[in-house]
Amino acid sequence: MELKVNQDNCLGCGVCVVACPVNVSISPEVSGGHGSKTTETIMMVENGVIKLFSEDKCTKCGTCQVFCPTDAIWLE
Amino acid sequence: MAANIKEVKAKDFNVERSAEEDRELSFKDESCVGCGVCESICPVGAIKLGSVGAIVRNDIDESKIEIDEEKCVLCGMCSVGCPVDALEFTVDGTPISEIETYPKLISSAEIDDDTCIYCKACERACPREAITVARQLPDRSKLVTGEIDIDKETCIDCGICEEMCPADAITIDQKGPEDFDIAVDKDKCVYCLVCKKACPVDAIMAACRTCSYGEYDLDPKDAEVTGKALIDDDACVRCGWCEEVCPVDAAKVEKPFEGELNLDLDKCTTCGACVDVCPCDVLFFPKSSAPGTIDDKLMKDEQFCIYCGACENVCPVEAIDVKRTGIKCTPTKSKSWQKSIDSLKTN
CATH class of the missing domain: 3.30.70.20 (Alpha-Beta Plaits)
Known part of the structure; x- marks a missing residue:
């Protein structure tokens, strides 16, 4: 199972970045809604759309998919 | 088909054994709770637990476990260890749960029809929708x-x-x-x-x-109201909700594992994966008691926990620790089997 994104669907809202429990443990500032200052996180919003950086850290809990309002991030 | 042939010949003795058995392992995904006990007990590493969090939360059509058919030696240990009977292992068509020489987890859930008043409290409380109360109301x-x-x-x-x-x-x-x-x-x-x-x-x-x-x-x-309370054995996980809510003590549940469930709230990020995956409705997010207050991030009703460990496996930040301290199992003469079963204990 892999983490996938579709940038065409993405609104750039950043909910997945904030909701992801792994992101929070890597970079606590993202949980406060601030943009991450590191590419060590699984995903980040860059230039208005979501981008995957370290997807190998994903534990496949499915939280991002649960919260994404536009089905732009999912596990397959 | 597995053939079991042994032949030892020497000068003074002659030992021969030949047995052909039809051994079959089958898996019921709808019964599986994604606990990973089969993965830990498998002696040859043939079972891999899937991404249970993603599968359960997003309704992904994928099996919760993967079995490598090349590696599987058809021993049946996974079937013995599975606390929810999702893996069935048969020898010549007979499930090993019915063969005395194989050990078996001791667990049960029963509703006594003589005591039951058919109020349906258990049917409403059961987190697995495993109970059906069929009742005939009076004229x-x-x-x-x-x-x-x-x-x-x-x-x-x-x-x-x-x-x-x-x-x-x-x-x-x-x-x-x-x-x-x-x-x-x-x-x-x-x-x-x-x-x-x-x-x-x-x-x-x-x-x-x-x-x-x-x-x-x-x-x-x-x-008088008459009827019958039925428990679907395939769906029941022996969590004990029915026993707790029954107003007349008609439901009796025995759990296969004893243990402890510990939450590390400092690590918890409230992603909710454990809440969604728990088959027993043990974990929940509390409602705030007053505006502007935050109570505990995550709470538990541990009396319903079956210590399966599904929540611990799915937690992305290691905030949950499930300890299994006791395993109720029928005795076996095989020391290696006993050792494998005991390995499910976490000390």
Whole structure:
């Protein structure tokens, strides 16, 4: 199972970045809604759309998919 | 088909054994709770737990476990360890749970029909929707007693009684502008006297006898609710909700594992994966007690925990620790089997 994104669907809202429990443990500032200052996180919003950086850290809990309002991030 | 052939020949002795058995392992994904016990007990590493969080939360059509058919040696240990009977292992068509030489986890859930009052509390509480209570209610007409009669000569066909009757016992059959029939269904009437009080021309004569003559007219046996409570063994996970909510102690549950469930709230990021995955509704997010206050991030009803470990496996930040301290199992003569079963304990 892999983490996938579709940038065409993405609104750039950043909910997945904030909701992801792994992101929070890597970079606590993202949980406060601030943009991450590191590419060590699984995903980040860059230039208005979501981008995957370290997807190998994903534990496949499915939280991002649960919260994404536009089905732009999912596990397959 | 697995062949078991042993032949040892030497000068003074001759040992031979030959056995051919049909050994088969099958998996029921709908029963699987994603606990990973099979993965830990498999002696050859043939089972891999899937991404249970993603599968359960996003309804992904994928099996919760993967079995490498090349590696599997058809020993049946996974079937013995599975706390929810999702893996069935058969030898020549007989499940090993029915073969005495194989050990078996001791667990059960039963509802005693003699004690059960068919209130359906267990059916509502069961987190796996494993309980069905089929009940036969008593005849309403046998619980009330009274008399009712409508004087058609006085009746003006206003329809008020028909409209007001809470039991839908009165019907007016309008045949023409002034031609009608009015009838009371005595199987439906409960002698509440609403029609009598509402009738503008006092055409209804009715009396309720329940309070004054009920003990003569009615048989208490007619008021009994009968039925049957059924537990779907494939869906039941022995969590104990039914036992807890039953008002008459008719439900009895025995769990296969004993243990401890510990939450590290400093690590928890409230992603909710554990809440969604828990098969027993043990974990929940508490409601805030007042505006502006945050209570504990995550709470547990540990009495319903079966210590399966599904929550610990799915937690992305290691905030959950499930300890298994006891395993109830029938005895086995095989030391290696006993060792494998004991390995499920976490100390």
